Amino acid sequence: ATDTFQAAVALGMVGGNFGVGGNTIANLLARMPDIFAARDVTSDDVAVIAIGRNDVGGAFDSTKTSDYQGIVSACLDAGYGRIVCRGILPENDTWGKWTAENGSIASIASGFGDPRVVFCDTSTWMGFATADGTHPTDAGYVTITGYAVPEYAALLA
Numbered sequence: 751a752t753d754t755f756q757a758a759v760a761l762g763m764v765g766g767n768f769g770v771g772g773n774t775i776a777n778l779l780a781r782m783p784d785i786f787a788a789r790d791v792t793s794d795d796v797a798v799i800a801i802g803r804n805d806v807g808g809a810f811d812s813t814k815t816s817d818y819q820g821i822v823s824a825c826l827d828a829g830y831g832r833i834v835c836r837g838i839l840p841e842n843d844t845w846g847k848w849t850a851e852n853g854s855i856a857s858i859a860s861g862f863g864d865p866r867v868v869f870c871d872t873s874t875w876m877g878f879a880t881a882d883g884t885h886p887t888d889a890g891y892v893t894i895t896g897y898a899v900p901e902y903a904a905l906l907a
Contacts (some may be wrong), residue, residue, distance in 0.1 A: 751755055752755055753886075756895040757902050763796070774805035775817045780828035793831035796906060798870075800836040801855075803848075803884070804875040810854035818858050822867055830866070835859040839894065841884060849873070868905045872897070 758765030768785045770777070780803070799821055810818065818835075825833045837852035852873065859869040875897040878890035886894060 753891045753894040753898050754800060756759040756891060760782065760895065761901045761903060761906070769800070769802075772803055772804060773799060775814050775821070776805075778808060779820045779824070782821060786824070786828045789828070791829040795830050795831060796832045797825040797830045797832060798834045798902070799825070799834055803838060803851075806838060806848070806851045810858075815854065815858060818855070819861075822858065826866065827861075827862070832906060833859075833867045834870050834902065835867065836848045836870040839872055839878075839886075840876055870888040870898075870905060 752767065754767060766789075768778075768781070771783075773781075799818075801818075805814070810901045822833055822835065830851040835855050835858065837855055838848045840848055852871070856871070857868040859867050874888040875894055880890055881887050
């Protein structure tokens with residue numbers, strides 16, 4: 751039901767999700783070898799790095815920056831043709847809390863200087879329904895997908 755799967759279908763792709771609730775950037779980096787062991791990646795494949803808010807709270811410190819860079823590097827090394835570094839989803843009326851994190855993600859993406867690595871700005875992805883003020887409902891994911899499909903299509907062109 752997530753926007754990532756819905757956007758993949760809308761764009762004629764097959765989605766895969768390697769997210770684990772409660773994980774941090776460091777957890778994802780540590781899991782990368784196991785993720786790639788189960789995948790046959792080609793240059794036609796796209797990785798969308800869509801982290802949540804489990805360990806954010808401001809601009810990334812040097813450890814989070816290094817770990818996020820490691821995730822992107824692992825995707826490049828695995829052979830992905832495009833890596834989309836998606837911004838953190840805004841919390842409807844409190845977007846200001848997430849601008850520093852998304853600034854960090856945008857900076858990391860541009861710092862690679864590689865056209866295969868792009869930042870997906872989510873700052874306008876507002877108005878989605880949530881169950882608890884943070885996590886989107888199924889209807890909320892449909893709303894987010896409406897933002898994601900044209901944004902991803904433009905980034906993948």
